[in-house]
Amino acid sequence: MDSTPSWNELPPAARLEFDDPAHGLRRVDLNADCRIGRHASNDLQLAHHRVSRDHAWLKRDRDGCFWISDLRSRNGTFVNHVRVQETVRLANGDEIRIGDFLLRFSCDGPTVPATTTEGSEMTSVPQVRWLLVADIAGFTELSQRLDTTALGAVVDQWCAACVNAALRSGGHLNKQLGDGLLFFWTSDQAEPAALVQTLAELFALQREGNPRFRICLHLPEPSGVSLERRGVTEELLGTEVNFVFRMDDVAKGLGAAQLLSAPAAAALQDELMLVGLGTSAVADFPDQYEFYQPEFAASLDGPV
Numbered sequence: 001m002d003s004t005p006s007w008n009e010l011p012p013a014a015r016l017e018f019d020d021p022a023h024g025l026r027r028v029d030l031n032a033d034c035r036i037g038r039h040a041s042n043d044l045q046l047a048h049h050r051v052s053r054d055h056a057w058l059k060r061d062r063d064g065c066f067w068i069s070d071l072r073s074r075n076g077t078f079v080n081h082v083r084v085q086e087t088v089r090l091a092n093g094d095e096i097r098i099g100d101f102l103l104r105f106s107c108d109g110p111t112v113p114a115t116t117t118e119g120s121e122m123t124s125v126p127q128v129r130w131l132l133v134a135d136i137a138g139f140t141e142l143s144q145r146l147d148t149t150a151l152g153a154v155v156d157q158w159c160a161a162c163v164n165a166a167l168r169s170g171g172h173l174n175k176q177l178g179d180g181l182l183f184f185w186t187s188d189q190a191e192p193a194a195l196v197q198t199l200a201e202l203f204a205l206q207r208e209g210n211p212r213f214r215i216c217l218h219l220p221e222p223s224g225v226s227l228e229r230r231g232v233t234e235e236l237l238g239t240e241v242n243f244v245f246r247m248d249d250v251a252k253g254l255g256a257a258q259l260l261s262a263p264a265a266a267a268l269q270d271e272l273m274l275v276g277l278g279t280s281a282v283a284d285f286p287d288q289y290e291f292y293q294p295e296f297a298a299s300l301d302g303p304v
Contacts, residue, residue, distance in 0.1 A: 050099035
């Protein structure tokens with residue numbers, strides 16, 4: 001029998017250290033995901049009024065890297081004095097501010113160069129494995145129907161729900177573009193079954209229809225995607241990123257709530273019942289491409 005420990009059973013390779021007014025200097029070893037917030041249900045409770053009930057989420061991927069996401073907290077999460085807008089891959093020595101707490105992150109395993117406030121750096125580790133775009137349908141009409149406050153509340157609630165669905169399967173939010181979200185998964189950290197669960201969770205949100213939105217899922221060629229580190233953020237670049245964004249126009253034309261590229265469908269076919277949608281052209285790309293949707297998504301009523 002193989003006695004090799006699985007990736008999430010390895011000894012702690014990272015830690016957080018910080019001064020806690022109630023307990024003095026504290027050290028928290030990290031060997032798995034760690035949710036941080038004011039409520040006692042979190043893995044790390046920071047009991048202070050400036051800390052949200054569920055404030056931030058640290059996730060460890062299969063390569064041993066740690067990523068931090070803000071959970072739409074009231075006062076924000078900061079890495080090296082920069083507010084976290086998307087998922088950030090942590091580097092050894094990064095400082096994380098949550099409320100009045102300053103947490104220093106240190107790591108013995110894989111990491112990236114210490115972050116700076118200027119300049120950029122290209123990195124190919126970890127390898128991008130999946131790309132997913134979520135886009136609100138009819139955003140112009142929605143913005144005309146709702147006042148600014150109500151619109152902001154709807155978008156914020158939608159973003160938070162989508163982010164949590166992706167985080168649960170190891171996904172990362174790369175950017176928010178107004179009414180659209182771009183997520184990615186690295187290496188093979190997202191098992192097909194976990195990714196299918198994320199599709200199901202997003203479909204449950206789609207059925208609620210507040211707001212209506214489409215999602216597009218693509219499994220890219222590794223050579224078609226790169227991560228460019230700029231300060232504490234990482235931007236996805238490449239032809240495959242452009243492809244998944246262009247897929248949204250195809251999904252709109254087909255009226256598909258969830259659109260999967262052929263590579264994505266092939267990778268998930270053992271876990272998911274799929275419906276073929278034929279071939280379609282993709283703007284700015286030369287060929288015709290096959291597309292699919294989950295069988296359960298075909299039951300969604302109304303246009304998307």
